[in-house]
Every structure is written in C-alpha cells, then in structure tokens.
Amino acid sequence: MIRAIVLLCFWAISILIVGPPLVLYAALTGNADPLYYTACALGRFGVLLVGVKIEVRGLEHLQPGHTYIFMSNHVSNLDPPALLPVIPGRCSVLVKKELFRVPVFGTGMKLGQLVPVDRSDREAAIESVQAAISALRQGLHMVIYLEGTRSSDGRLLPFKKGPFHLAMDSGVPVVPVTMLGTYESWPKTRFSLRPGTATVVFHPPLNPADFSNRDALMDAVRDAIASALPPERRG
Secondary structure, three states, X not given: OHHHHHHHHHHHHHHHHXXXXXXXXXXXXXXXXXXXXXXXXXXXXXXXXXOEEEEEEOHHHOOOOOOOEEEEXXXXXXXXXXXXXXXXXOEEEEEEHHHHHOOOHHHHHHHOOOEEEXXXXXXXXXXXXXXXXXXXXXXXXXXXXXXXXXXXXXXXXXXXXXXXXXXXXXXXXXXXXXXXXXXXXOEOOOOOOOXXXXXXXXXOOEOHHHOOOHHHHHXXXXXXHHHOOOHHHOO
C-alpha cells in the first residue's frame, strides 16, 4: 500500500509543480512537446521509483518516421506510464472524457491533443474518430486501449469497435501491443502495489488495407495481443 501512496503522491505533486508552467508554455507557443515529454518522463520515473522495471520487446518492428496506431490490452494503471515513454515519437491517446475535467491535468491533455471519448453518445464517438484522424495526419501516433477499461482478472475483454473504424478510415498501420507484468504489480482489484517487471511487447504492424473489413482486422489484432499472453488470459 505504501508504494501505491508514494506513486500517487509523486504524480500529484509533480503535476502541481511542473504542470502549470508547462501548460502555460504550450498555450502561449502552441508547442506541446515539452509538456508531453516531461509527462512521459515523470510517468516512467514514478513507475521505476516504486520498484517496477520496464522491459521492451519488438522495437525493431517500428520504422523511424512512420506513424502508427498502437492498440493494447489494459490491465493496470501502470500500463500508460510504462507504454507511452517507450514509443519513439509523440503520441495522442483516446481517453475517457471524464479525465478532461481534472484541473491542470485535463487542460494539459487538451493542449497535448489527446482525444476525449464518450462511448454513450454515438455522435460524440464519431467526432472522436475524426479528431483522432486529424492527430494522425499531424504525425502523432495514436495509443488505444481496446477494451475500454482495465480487465479485473487480467484476461482479454471484448474489444470496442470504434478503434477499428479509425484504422480502416485512416489507413494507418496498426501495431498490436501486449502488456505483461503490470497486472501482477497493480491490478484493478487491489490498491497495494508490488515491485516487478512491466513488459511491453510490440508486435509487427498490420496494414488495414490488407484486411477485407473491420472485423478481420480486429481478429488479427486480438490474435497478436493474445499470442504473448499466458493461455489462461487470452479471453
């Protein structure tokens, strides 16, 4: 429990100290790079601070200068701070709209071109896809947690269909990502945090043009993510 408290306090204090000046800089200059990369550094440092190491596999599959949609499973609050800092280049993320209401944090996400998602409103969901396509056209990667929420038992949940509409409409290559070890360190059902290793597995990119429809691409992404999971967690 002490580790979880330390991590949350570190992130909260960091946001209060460095957040306002970086948000102000981004608002005045239109350059959100310092805000994004500082947030990634603080996220990663916080994870390491509480004894969770980060291991990366499959970076050789990513070509420099290319834009990708990273589609990942989601089992822990450790997933974003373990994944985002190891992706080469700046990312946007599909995020629950409620998080944009958090002071400083929400403003920073808007300036960083993160995309709010409201799955209860079909028109808003369509707007989110268009906003994501706009971010991709500006050269930002997109990171999407396909299940829409953290799995409570580490098993793959059913995927949301919206991300695959985005992939087919944009034509941007999809990189399936498997998160390992974060569930053991900090699952949804437990507040206490344990040391361990968070492993990020990047699978070979999939070209949406190679698939006849959205469902075929969804099946291929699910198979790729599941291939690195233990058999009992493949859903």
